[in-house]
Amino acid sequence: MIRNVELFERACRTIPGGVNSPVRAFRSVGGTPPFIERANGAYVWDADQKQYIDYVGSWGPAILGHAHPEVVKAVQEAAVNGLSFGAPTEAEIELAELLVHRLPSIEQVRLVSSGTEATMSAIRLARGYTGRAKIIKFEGCYHGHADSLLVKAGSGLLTFGNPTSAGVPPEFTAHTLVLDYNDVAGVEAAFEKYGDEIACVIVEPVAGNMNLVQPVPGFLQALRDQCTRFGAVLIFDEVMTGFRVGPQGVQGRTGIVPDLTTLAKVIGGGMPIGAFGGRRDIMAHIAPLGGVYQAGTLSGNPVAVAAGLTTLRLIGQPGFYERLEAQTGKLVAGLRAAAASAGVAFSADHVGGMFGLYFRDAVPASLAEVSAGDTAAFNKFFHAALARGVNFAPSAFEAGFVSIAHDDDIIARTVAVAGEAFAELNP
Numbered sequence: 001m002i003r004n005v006e007l008f009e010r011a012c013r014t015i016p017g018g019v020n021s022p023v024r025a026f027r028s029v030g031g032t033p034p035f036i037e038r039a040n041g042a043y044v045w046d047a048d049q050k051q052y053i054d055y056v057g058s059w060g061p062a063i064l065g066h067a068h069p070e071v072v073k074a075v076q077e078a079a080v081n082g083l084s085f086g087a088p089t090e091a092e093i094e095l096a097e098l099l100v101h102r103l104p105s106i107e108q109v110r111l112v113s114s115g116t117e118a119t120m121s122a123i124r125l126a127r128g129y130t131g132r133a134k135i136i137k138f139e140g141c142y143h144g145h146a147d148s149l150l151v152k153a154g155s156g157l158l159t160f161g162n163p164t165s166a167g168v169p170p171e172f173t174a175h176t177l178v179l180d181y182n183d184v185a186g187v188e189a190a191f192e193k194y195g196d197e198i199a200c201v202i203v204e205p206v207a208g209n210m211n212l213v214q215p216v217p218g219f220l221q222a223l224r225d226q227c228t229r230f231g232a233v234l235i236f237d238e239v240m241t242g243f244r245v246g247p248q249g250v251q252g253r254t255g256i257v258p259d260l261t262t263l264a265k266v267i268g269g270g271m272p273i274g275a276f277g278g279r280r281d282i283m284a285h286i287a288p289l290g291g292v293y294q295a296g297t298l299s300g301n302p303v304a305v306a307a308g309l310t311t312l313r314l315i316g317q318p319g320f321y322e323r324l325e326a327q328t329g330k331l332v333a334g335l336r337a338a339a340a341s342a343g344v345a346f347s348a349d350h351v352g353g354m355f356g357l358y359f360r361d362a363v364p365a366s367l368a369e370v371s372a373g374d375t376a377a378f379n380k381f382f383h384a385a386l387a388r389g390v391n392f393a394p395s396a397f398e399a400g401f402v403s404i405a406h407d408d409d410i411i412a413r414t415v416a417v418a419g420e421a422f423a424e425l426n427p
Protein backbone atom coordinates (compact mmCIF):
# COMPACT_ATOMS: atom_id res chain seq x y z
CA MET A 1 0.00 0.00 0.00
CA ILE A 2 3.07 2.27 0.07
CA ARG A 3 2.62 3.98 -3.27
CA ASN A 4 -1.20 4.08 -2.96
CA VAL A 5 -0.86 5.97 0.31
CA GLU A 6 1.65 8.41 -1.22
CA LEU A 7 -0.60 9.02 -4.21
CA PHE A 8 -3.64 9.58 -2.01
CA GLU A 9 -1.79 12.13 0.11
CA ARG A 10 -0.56 13.85 -3.05
CA ALA A 11 -4.04 13.80 -4.63
CA CYS A 12 -5.58 15.36 -1.53
CA ARG A 13 -3.36 18.42 -1.93
CA THR A 14 -4.84 19.44 -5.31
CA ILE A 15 -8.12 17.50 -5.63
CA PRO A 16 -10.86 17.89 -2.98
CA GLY A 17 -10.81 14.68 -0.94
CA GLY A 18 -8.29 13.29 -3.41
CA VAL A 19 -10.98 12.05 -5.82
CA ASN A 20 -13.13 13.21 -8.72
CA SER A 21 -16.29 11.43 -7.50
CA PRO A 22 -16.96 11.05 -3.76
CA VAL A 23 -17.55 7.28 -3.34
CA ARG A 24 -14.00 6.63 -4.60
CA ALA A 25 -12.56 8.20 -1.43
CA PHE A 26 -13.53 5.18 0.77
CA ARG A 27 -15.21 7.48 3.33
CA SER A 28 -17.91 4.95 4.17
CA VAL A 29 -15.55 1.97 4.56
CA GLY A 30 -12.51 3.90 5.80
CA GLY A 31 -8.90 3.51 4.68
CA THR A 32 -7.02 4.51 1.55
CA PRO A 33 -8.40 3.74 -1.92
CA PRO A 34 -6.13 1.81 -4.28
CA PHE A 35 -4.97 3.97 -7.20
CA ILE A 36 -5.55 1.95 -10.35
CA GLU A 37 -2.78 1.70 -12.93
CA ARG A 38 -4.36 -0.67 -15.41
CA ALA A 39 -7.16 -3.16 -15.89
CA ASN A 40 -7.78 -6.20 -18.04
CA GLY A 41 -10.70 -8.62 -18.17
CA ALA A 42 -11.96 -9.27 -14.63
CA TYR A 43 -8.85 -7.74 -13.01
CA VAL A 44 -7.52 -4.35 -11.96
CA TRP A 45 -3.98 -3.60 -10.72
CA ASP A 46 -3.13 -0.81 -8.31
CA ALA A 47 -0.09 1.44 -7.97
CA ASP A 48 1.62 -1.14 -5.71
CA GLN A 49 1.21 -3.78 -8.48
CA LYS A 50 -1.38 -5.65 -6.42
CA GLN A 51 -3.95 -7.54 -8.51
CA TYR A 52 -7.64 -7.55 -7.63
CA ILE A 53 -10.64 -9.44 -8.98
CA ASP A 54 -12.91 -6.50 -9.76
CA TYR A 55 -16.66 -6.32 -9.05
CA VAL A 56 -16.96 -2.54 -9.53
CA GLY A 57 -16.43 -2.63 -13.30
CA SER A 58 -16.21 1.18 -13.47
CA TRP A 59 -19.65 1.14 -11.72
CA GLY A 60 -21.22 -0.87 -14.53
CA PRO A 61 -19.77 -0.07 -17.96
CA ALA A 62 -17.14 -2.86 -18.02
CA ILE A 63 -19.67 -5.58 -18.93
CA LEU A 64 -17.22 -7.21 -21.39
CA GLY A 65 -14.41 -7.03 -18.85
CA HIS A 66 -11.84 -4.25 -18.82
CA ALA A 67 -9.93 -3.23 -21.94
CA HIS A 68 -11.69 -5.65 -24.29
CA PRO A 69 -9.37 -5.81 -27.34
CA GLU A 70 -12.10 -5.06 -29.88
CA VAL A 71 -13.37 -2.04 -27.94
CA VAL A 72 -9.82 -0.72 -27.52
CA LYS A 73 -9.20 -1.20 -31.26
CA ALA A 74 -12.40 0.69 -32.14
CA VAL A 75 -11.34 3.57 -29.90
CA GLN A 76 -7.86 3.69 -31.46
CA GLU A 77 -9.25 3.65 -34.98
CA ALA A 78 -11.75 6.42 -34.21
CA ALA A 79 -9.13 8.56 -32.49
CA VAL A 80 -6.90 8.58 -35.57
CA ASN A 81 -9.71 10.25 -37.51
CA GLY A 82 -10.12 13.09 -35.05
CA LEU A 83 -11.28 13.37 -31.45
CA SER A 84 -14.27 15.70 -31.79
CA PHE A 85 -15.89 17.70 -34.58
CA GLY A 86 -18.92 19.46 -33.09
CA ALA A 87 -20.77 18.36 -36.22
CA PRO A 88 -22.88 15.29 -37.02
CA THR A 89 -21.30 11.93 -37.94
CA GLU A 90 -22.56 8.69 -39.47
CA ALA A 91 -21.50 6.66 -36.41
CA GLU A 92 -23.98 8.62 -34.25
CA ILE A 93 -26.80 7.50 -36.54
CA GLU A 94 -25.61 3.90 -36.21
CA LEU A 95 -25.67 4.14 -32.42
CA ALA A 96 -29.11 5.79 -32.45
CA GLU A 97 -30.43 3.13 -34.85
CA LEU A 98 -29.02 0.37 -32.68
CA LEU A 99 -30.65 1.80 -29.52
CA VAL A 100 -33.99 2.27 -31.30
CA HIS A 101 -33.77 -1.27 -32.68
CA ARG A 102 -32.86 -2.90 -29.35
CA LEU A 103 -35.29 -0.96 -27.11
CA PRO A 104 -38.77 -0.88 -28.67
CA SER A 105 -39.95 1.94 -26.34
CA ILE A 106 -37.35 4.26 -27.90
CA GLU A 107 -38.50 5.80 -31.20
CA GLN A 108 -36.02 8.67 -31.13
CA VAL A 109 -32.94 9.21 -29.01
CA ARG A 110 -30.49 11.99 -28.25
CA LEU A 111 -26.90 11.40 -27.11
CA VAL A 112 -25.32 13.33 -24.23
CA SER A 113 -22.10 12.81 -22.24
CA SER A 114 -23.24 11.40 -18.86
CA GLY A 115 -26.13 9.83 -17.01
CA THR A 116 -26.66 13.07 -15.07
CA GLU A 117 -27.19 14.97 -18.31
CA ALA A 118 -29.55 12.28 -19.61
CA THR A 119 -31.88 12.39 -16.58
CA MET A 120 -31.72 16.17 -16.23
CA SER A 121 -32.66 16.56 -19.90
CA ALA A 122 -35.41 13.92 -19.76
CA ILE A 123 -37.04 15.70 -16.81
CA ARG A 124 -36.85 19.08 -18.55
CA LEU A 125 -38.40 17.46 -21.61
CA ALA A 126 -41.20 15.88 -19.54
CA ARG A 127 -41.94 19.28 -18.00
CA GLY A 128 -41.85 21.03 -21.38
CA TYR A 129 -44.06 18.39 -22.97
CA THR A 130 -46.70 18.38 -20.22
CA GLY A 131 -46.48 22.05 -19.24
CA ARG A 132 -46.39 20.86 -15.60
CA ALA A 133 -43.80 21.43 -12.86
CA LYS A 134 -44.00 18.67 -10.26
CA ILE A 135 -41.99 15.46 -10.46
CA ILE A 136 -42.01 12.24 -8.41
CA LYS A 137 -38.84 10.42 -7.42
CA PHE A 138 -38.22 7.63 -4.91
CA GLU A 139 -36.10 7.63 -1.77
CA GLY A 140 -32.84 5.78 -2.39
CA CYS A 141 -32.96 6.09 -6.19
CA TYR A 142 -30.10 8.11 -7.66
CA HIS A 143 -30.54 9.94 -10.94
CA GLY A 144 -27.34 11.96 -11.10
CA HIS A 145 -26.64 15.27 -9.41
CA ALA A 146 -29.01 17.80 -10.98
CA ASP A 147 -30.19 20.26 -8.30
CA SER A 148 -33.85 19.25 -8.25
CA LEU A 149 -32.91 15.57 -7.71
CA LEU A 150 -30.63 16.05 -4.68
CA VAL A 151 -33.57 15.74 -2.37
CA LYS A 152 -34.93 13.62 0.45
CA ALA A 153 -38.49 13.18 1.65
CA GLY A 154 -40.05 16.05 3.61
CA SER A 155 -41.21 15.53 7.18
CA GLY A 156 -44.91 14.93 6.58
CA LEU A 157 -46.71 12.52 4.29
CA LEU A 158 -46.90 13.91 0.73
CA THR A 159 -44.86 16.99 1.50
CA PHE A 160 -42.28 18.19 -0.98
CA GLY A 161 -38.63 17.36 -0.56
CA ASN A 162 -35.72 18.99 1.26
CA PRO A 163 -32.30 19.39 -0.38
CA THR A 164 -29.68 16.76 0.56
CA SER A 165 -26.80 18.93 -0.67
CA ALA A 166 -25.58 22.31 0.45
CA GLY A 167 -25.85 24.78 -2.39
CA VAL A 168 -29.32 23.67 -3.46
CA PRO A 169 -31.92 26.30 -2.51
CA PRO A 170 -35.16 24.76 -1.14
CA GLU A 171 -37.03 26.46 -4.01
CA PHE A 172 -35.13 24.20 -6.44
CA THR A 173 -36.49 21.04 -4.84
CA ALA A 174 -39.92 22.46 -4.04
CA HIS A 175 -41.45 20.68 -7.03
CA THR A 176 -39.92 17.29 -6.24
CA LEU A 177 -42.18 14.85 -4.41
CA VAL A 178 -40.13 12.05 -2.77
CA LEU A 179 -41.94 8.76 -2.16
CA ASP A 180 -40.90 5.35 -0.78
CA TYR A 181 -39.71 2.81 -3.34
CA ASN A 182 -42.19 -0.07 -3.74
CA ASP A 183 -44.99 1.88 -1.98
CA VAL A 184 -47.92 1.62 -4.42
CA ALA A 185 -50.37 3.27 -2.00
CA GLY A 186 -48.03 6.27 -1.67
CA VAL A 187 -47.92 6.68 -5.46
CA GLU A 188 -51.71 6.46 -5.72
CA ALA A 189 -52.17 9.01 -2.95
CA ALA A 190 -49.72 11.42 -4.62
CA PHE A 191 -51.56 11.21 -7.94
CA GLU A 192 -54.91 11.52 -6.17
CA LYS A 193 -53.77 14.81 -4.65
CA TYR A 194 -51.54 16.32 -7.38
CA GLY A 195 -52.37 14.24 -10.50
CA ASP A 196 -52.85 17.05 -13.02
CA GLU A 197 -49.75 18.91 -11.78
CA ILE A 198 -47.32 15.99 -12.14
CA ALA A 199 -45.03 16.16 -15.17
CA CYS A 200 -43.26 12.85 -14.65
CA VAL A 201 -42.32 9.94 -12.45
CA ILE A 202 -38.63 9.02 -12.63
CA VAL A 203 -37.59 5.63 -11.26
CA GLU A 204 -34.75 3.14 -11.30
CA PRO A 205 -36.88 0.18 -12.40
CA VAL A 206 -34.44 -2.05 -10.52
CA ALA A 207 -32.74 0.18 -7.96
CA GLY A 208 -28.95 -0.05 -7.92
CA ASN A 209 -27.96 3.02 -5.94
CA MET A 210 -29.23 1.91 -2.51
CA ASN A 211 -27.46 -1.42 -2.91
CA LEU A 212 -29.68 -3.61 -5.15
CA VAL A 213 -33.43 -3.38 -4.52
CA GLN A 214 -35.91 -5.05 -6.86
CA PRO A 215 -39.37 -3.66 -7.53
CA VAL A 216 -42.11 -5.68 -5.80
CA PRO A 217 -44.68 -7.25 -8.16
CA GLY A 218 -47.15 -4.58 -9.29
CA PHE A 219 -45.00 -1.54 -8.41
CA LEU A 220 -43.81 -0.65 -11.92
CA GLN A 221 -47.24 -1.48 -13.37
CA ALA A 222 -48.83 0.91 -10.86
CA LEU A 223 -46.46 3.67 -12.01
CA ARG A 224 -47.40 2.95 -15.63
CA ASP A 225 -51.13 2.98 -14.81
CA GLN A 226 -51.04 6.21 -12.80
CA CYS A 227 -48.93 8.06 -15.39
CA THR A 228 -51.25 6.95 -18.20
CA ARG A 229 -54.35 7.91 -16.24
CA PHE A 230 -53.09 11.38 -15.31
CA GLY A 231 -51.12 12.19 -18.48
CA ALA A 232 -47.72 12.19 -16.75
CA VAL A 233 -44.53 10.95 -18.41
CA LEU A 234 -43.04 7.71 -17.05
CA ILE A 235 -39.23 7.85 -17.14
CA PHE A 236 -37.28 4.64 -16.58
CA ASP A 237 -33.78 5.63 -15.51
CA GLU A 238 -31.93 2.65 -16.98
CA VAL A 239 -28.52 4.33 -16.79
CA MET A 240 -27.38 1.38 -14.69
CA THR A 241 -29.83 -1.39 -15.68
CA GLY A 242 -29.90 -0.76 -19.44
CA PHE A 243 -27.98 -3.57 -21.20
CA ARG A 244 -26.87 -4.71 -17.71
CA VAL A 245 -29.86 -6.80 -16.54
CA GLY A 246 -30.70 -8.09 -20.02
CA PRO A 247 -30.70 -7.16 -23.71
CA GLN A 248 -33.63 -4.76 -23.24
CA GLY A 249 -33.05 -3.59 -19.69
CA VAL A 250 -35.77 -3.84 -17.06
CA GLN A 251 -38.39 -2.88 -19.63
CA GLY A 252 -37.56 -6.05 -21.56
CA ARG A 253 -37.65 -8.21 -18.43
CA THR A 254 -40.99 -6.85 -17.20
CA GLY A 255 -42.78 -5.86 -20.41
CA ILE A 256 -43.64 -2.50 -18.85
CA VAL A 257 -43.15 0.27 -21.38
CA PRO A 258 -41.92 3.69 -20.21
CA ASP A 259 -42.49 6.91 -22.19
CA LEU A 260 -38.85 7.96 -21.87
CA THR A 261 -35.70 5.99 -21.01
CA THR A 262 -32.33 7.30 -19.85
CA LEU A 263 -29.14 5.36 -20.58
CA ALA A 264 -25.38 5.69 -19.94
CA LYS A 265 -22.69 3.40 -18.40
CA VAL A 266 -22.76 0.22 -20.61
CA ILE A 267 -23.72 2.13 -23.79
CA GLY A 268 -20.37 3.95 -23.67
CA GLY A 269 -18.27 0.85 -23.02
CA GLY A 270 -16.15 2.87 -20.55
CA MET A 271 -16.14 6.19 -22.42
CA PRO A 272 -18.27 9.19 -21.30
CA ILE A 273 -21.70 8.91 -22.91
CA GLY A 274 -25.37 9.10 -22.01
CA ALA A 275 -28.65 9.06 -23.91
CA PHE A 276 -32.32 9.81 -23.43
CA GLY A 277 -35.04 8.70 -25.78
CA GLY A 278 -38.58 7.44 -26.10
CA ARG A 279 -41.87 8.36 -27.73
CA ARG A 280 -41.46 10.31 -30.95
CA ASP A 281 -44.25 12.79 -30.06
CA ILE A 282 -42.45 13.64 -26.81
CA MET A 283 -38.95 13.78 -28.35
CA ALA A 284 -40.32 16.24 -30.95
CA HIS A 285 -40.37 18.86 -28.18
CA ILE A 286 -36.53 18.94 -27.98
CA ALA A 287 -34.59 21.74 -29.74
CA PRO A 288 -34.17 22.31 -32.65
CA LEU A 289 -37.61 20.73 -33.37
CA GLY A 290 -39.32 22.07 -30.26
CA GLY A 291 -39.00 24.57 -27.46
CA VAL A 292 -37.18 22.45 -24.83
CA TYR A 293 -33.52 23.46 -24.94
CA GLN A 294 -30.77 20.85 -24.68
CA ALA A 295 -27.24 20.82 -26.14
CA GLY A 296 -23.65 19.57 -25.68
CA THR A 297 -20.27 20.45 -27.20
CA LEU A 298 -19.05 16.84 -26.94
CA SER A 299 -22.45 15.12 -27.39
CA GLY A 300 -22.10 12.16 -29.77
CA ASN A 301 -18.32 12.29 -29.39
CA PRO A 302 -16.85 10.01 -32.10
CA VAL A 303 -14.44 8.15 -29.81
CA ALA A 304 -17.14 7.48 -27.20
CA VAL A 305 -19.61 6.43 -29.90
CA ALA A 306 -17.04 3.97 -31.33
CA ALA A 307 -16.55 2.36 -27.90
CA GLY A 308 -20.31 2.21 -27.34
CA LEU A 309 -21.16 0.76 -30.74
CA THR A 310 -18.53 -1.97 -30.45
CA THR A 311 -19.63 -2.84 -26.92
CA LEU A 312 -23.31 -3.04 -27.91
CA ARG A 313 -22.48 -5.23 -30.91
CA LEU A 314 -20.44 -7.65 -28.80
CA ILE A 315 -23.07 -7.96 -26.05
CA GLY A 316 -25.74 -8.49 -28.71
CA GLN A 317 -24.31 -11.93 -29.51
CA PRO A 318 -26.59 -14.90 -28.75
CA GLY A 319 -26.15 -16.39 -25.27
CA PHE A 320 -24.35 -13.37 -23.82
CA TYR A 321 -26.94 -12.56 -21.12
CA GLU A 322 -27.62 -16.20 -20.29
CA ARG A 323 -23.94 -16.63 -19.48
CA LEU A 324 -23.66 -13.28 -17.64
CA GLU A 325 -26.69 -14.08 -15.49
CA ALA A 326 -25.45 -17.63 -14.83
CA GLN A 327 -22.03 -16.38 -13.66
CA THR A 328 -23.65 -13.76 -11.41
CA GLY A 329 -25.96 -16.42 -9.99
CA LYS A 330 -22.98 -18.68 -9.19
CA LEU A 331 -21.22 -15.83 -7.39
CA VAL A 332 -24.25 -14.96 -5.29
CA ALA A 333 -25.00 -18.61 -4.44
CA GLY A 334 -21.36 -19.15 -3.46
CA LEU A 335 -21.31 -16.08 -1.21
CA ARG A 336 -24.55 -17.14 0.50
CA ALA A 337 -23.16 -20.61 1.20
CA ALA A 338 -19.87 -19.17 2.49
CA ALA A 339 -21.72 -16.81 4.87
CA ALA A 340 -23.97 -19.61 6.09
CA SER A 341 -21.04 -21.86 6.95
CA ALA A 342 -19.38 -18.98 8.81
CA GLY A 343 -22.65 -18.29 10.67
CA VAL A 344 -22.91 -14.68 9.41
CA ALA A 345 -26.32 -13.01 8.96
CA PHE A 346 -26.24 -12.38 5.22
CA SER A 347 -28.41 -12.37 2.13
CA ALA A 348 -27.76 -11.62 -1.52
CA ASP A 349 -29.72 -10.98 -4.69
CA HIS A 350 -28.97 -10.56 -8.39
CA VAL A 351 -30.62 -9.46 -11.61
CA GLY A 352 -28.74 -10.17 -14.85
CA GLY A 353 -25.17 -8.98 -14.34
CA MET A 354 -25.72 -6.91 -11.18
CA PHE A 355 -25.88 -8.09 -7.57
CA GLY A 356 -26.51 -6.93 -4.02
CA LEU A 357 -24.87 -8.14 -0.80
CA TYR A 358 -26.73 -7.47 2.47
CA PHE A 359 -25.51 -8.04 6.00
CA ARG A 360 -29.01 -8.92 7.21
CA ASP A 361 -31.16 -12.06 7.05
CA ALA A 362 -33.55 -11.08 4.26
CA VAL A 363 -33.24 -9.33 0.91
CA PRO A 364 -34.42 -5.70 1.40
CA ALA A 365 -37.28 -4.01 -0.48
CA SER A 366 -36.69 -0.38 0.55
CA LEU A 367 -34.00 2.08 1.59
CA ALA A 368 -35.12 1.67 5.21
CA GLU A 369 -34.54 -2.09 5.02
CA VAL A 370 -31.15 -1.63 3.33
CA SER A 371 -30.21 0.84 6.06
CA ALA A 372 -31.16 -1.72 8.73
CA GLY A 373 -28.27 -3.95 7.54
CA ASP A 374 -25.08 -4.26 9.59
CA THR A 375 -22.86 -1.63 7.93
CA ALA A 376 -19.97 -2.27 10.34
CA ALA A 377 -19.97 -5.96 9.31
CA PHE A 378 -19.99 -4.96 5.64
CA ASN A 379 -17.06 -2.60 6.13
CA LYS A 380 -15.03 -5.32 7.87
CA PHE A 381 -15.91 -7.85 5.16
CA PHE A 382 -15.02 -5.32 2.45
CA HIS A 383 -11.52 -4.72 3.83
CA ALA A 384 -10.88 -8.41 4.50
CA ALA A 385 -11.77 -9.17 0.86
CA LEU A 386 -9.78 -6.22 -0.52
CA ALA A 387 -6.67 -7.28 1.40
CA ARG A 388 -7.02 -10.72 -0.22
CA GLY A 389 -7.35 -9.26 -3.72
CA VAL A 390 -11.12 -8.99 -4.27
CA ASN A 391 -12.49 -5.52 -5.04
CA PHE A 392 -16.16 -5.11 -4.07
CA ALA A 393 -17.86 -1.68 -4.20
CA PRO A 394 -16.61 0.39 -1.22
CA SER A 395 -20.02 1.03 0.36
CA ALA A 396 -22.90 -1.02 1.77
CA PHE A 397 -25.21 1.14 -0.37
CA GLU A 398 -23.81 0.23 -3.79
CA ALA A 399 -24.59 -2.66 -6.11
CA GLY A 400 -21.89 -4.92 -7.60
CA PHE A 401 -21.19 -5.86 -11.22
CA VAL A 402 -20.05 -9.05 -12.90
CA SER A 403 -18.53 -9.06 -16.40
CA ILE A 404 -18.48 -11.77 -19.04
CA ALA A 405 -14.77 -12.21 -18.19
CA HIS A 406 -15.62 -13.52 -14.69
CA ASP A 407 -15.19 -17.23 -15.39
CA ASP A 408 -15.82 -20.16 -13.04
CA ASP A 409 -12.28 -20.15 -11.70
CA ILE A 410 -12.41 -16.42 -10.85
CA ILE A 411 -15.75 -16.87 -9.13
CA ALA A 412 -14.50 -19.89 -7.16
CA ARG A 413 -11.48 -17.89 -6.00
CA THR A 414 -13.78 -15.02 -4.99
CA VAL A 415 -15.97 -17.36 -2.94
CA ALA A 416 -12.90 -18.81 -1.23
CA VAL A 417 -11.72 -15.31 -0.29
CA ALA A 418 -15.21 -14.38 0.91
CA GLY A 419 -15.22 -17.49 3.10
CA GLU A 420 -12.09 -16.24 4.87
CA ALA A 421 -13.55 -12.72 5.13
CA PHE A 422 -16.81 -14.00 6.64
CA ALA A 423 -14.79 -16.09 9.09
CA GLU A 424 -13.04 -12.92 10.28
CA LEU A 425 -16.47 -11.48 11.14
CA ASN A 426 -17.32 -14.44 13.33
CA PRO A 427 -14.05 -15.57 14.86
Ligand SMILES: *Cc1c(COP(=O)(O)O)cnc(C)c1O
Pocket (backbone or CB within 6 Å): 113, 114, 115, 116, 117, 119, 142, 143, 144, 145, 204, 208, 209, 237, 238, 239, 240, 264, 265, 274
Ligand atom coordinates in the same frame (compact mmCIF):
# COMPACT_ATOMS: atom_id res chain seq x y z
C1 LIG B 1 -24.78 6.35 -12.49
C2 LIG B 1 -26.20 6.75 -12.54
C3 LIG B 1 -26.61 8.03 -12.93
C4 LIG B 1 -25.61 9.14 -13.16
O1 LIG B 1 -24.80 8.88 -14.25
P1 LIG B 1 -23.40 9.70 -14.37
O2 LIG B 1 -22.86 9.23 -15.70
O3 LIG B 1 -22.58 9.31 -13.20
O4 LIG B 1 -23.75 11.15 -14.38
C5 LIG B 1 -27.95 8.29 -13.07
N1 LIG B 1 -28.87 7.34 -12.83
C6 LIG B 1 -28.53 6.08 -12.45
C7 LIG B 1 -29.59 5.08 -12.22
C8 LIG B 1 -27.19 5.76 -12.28
O5 LIG B 1 -26.87 4.53 -11.85
